[in-house]
Amino acid sequence: xxxxxxxxxxxxxxxxxxxxxxxxxxxxxxxxxxxxxxxxxxxxxxxxxxxxxxxxxxxxxxxxxxxxxxxxxxxxxxxxxxxxxxxxxxxxxxxxxxxxxxxxxxxxxxxxxxxxxxxxxxxxxxxxxxxxxxxxxxxxxxxxxxxxxxxxxxxxxxxxxxxxxxxxxxxxx
Numbered sequence: 001x002x003x004x005x006x007x008x009x010x011x012x013x014x015x016x017x018x019x020x021x022x023x024x025x026x027x028x029x030x031x032x033x034x035x036x037x038x039x040x041x042x043x044x045x046x047x048x049x050x051x052x053x054x055x056x057x058x059x060x061x062x063x064x065x066x067x068x069x070x071x072x073x074x075x076x077x078x079x080x081x082x083x084x085x086x087x088x089x090x091x092x093x094x095x096x097x098x099x100x101x102x103x104x105x106x107x108x109x110x111x112x113x114x115x116x117x118x119x120x121x122x123x124x125x126x127x128x129x130x131x132x133x134x135x136x137x138x139x140x141x142x143x144x145x146x147x148x149x150x151x152x153x154x155x156x157x158x159x160x161x162x163x164x165x166x167x168x169x170x171x172x173x
Contacts, residue, residue, distance in 0.1 A: 003121030004142070008149045013038045013116030015085065015109035018094035020102070027098065033090040036109065038116075042147055044080040047169055049141040050117065052158055054088045054096035054108075063139065064100055066166045071105045074166070077173040079143075083107035087114040087137050111137055122154065140164050143172060 004010075018024070018031035051063055064084060067074075071082055084106055086093060093108035102108060111117050117137040141164040143151035151172040153163030162168065 004149060004152055004154075006149055006152055009147050010038055010041075010142075010144055010149060011116065011119040013111070013119065015111055015116070016090040017107055017109050018090050020097070020104045024094070024098055027095075030091060031094055033110075036107070038147065041081065041144060044146070045078050046081040046083065046144040047074055047079050047141065048083050048085055048144060049164055049166075049169070050085045050122065050137040050139060052086070052137060052139060054086055054092050062161045063165065064102075064106075068100060068102060068106060070166045070170065073170055074173070077170065079173070081107065083109050085109045085111050085117065085137055087111055087117070141166075141169050143169060 015036045016033045017036055018033050021031065023029050024031050049063065049067060067082065067084070074082055082105065084093075084097075086109075088096070088110060089112075090108075090110040093110050097106065097108035114137050122138050122140050139155040139158040139161065141151070141153045142149055151169065153165075153168050153172075155162060155164050
């Protein structure tokens with residue numbers, strides 16, 4: 001059960017990501033991971049959605065692509081930053097974001113070991129599936145305005161995309 005709710009100030013956290021650069025168009029390049037602190041979101045409106053795993057069926061086909069398609073609509077509603085977070089490592093997220101064509105439209109943020117998501121009460125243990133997933137970020141979407149949560153859509157079933165989907169977020173903006 002999620003502990004984060006509308007009105008909460010997000011906890012401090014640091015993500016790892018590989019910023020997009022034209023060199024990454026060459027799929028043989030890896031890029032250099034950098035850190036991004038939640039402090040960078042002070043004074044900004046952020047849409048952050050979470051996927052349990054890059055390259056997994058719902059995340060890859062149903063969750064991330066609609067966000068990419070609707071980045072212009074999110075920006076038109078005053079969103080400064082669109083980001084996806086996952087417990088995957090930054091290199092996997094960089095490769096995944098390049099395959100999906102995020103470029104610099106969506107930041108792909110690694111939440112190592114789900115540490116930040118755990119502070120929100122938004123992790124799920126998928127080790128019982130027997131395919132090596134372990135503890136992950138659960139499927140959710142947050143609208144964060146100047147570090148305060150104004151929308152929290154947490155999926156009761158992390159295989160589904162409903163309240164964490166871009167259309168639910170757009171309706172809440």
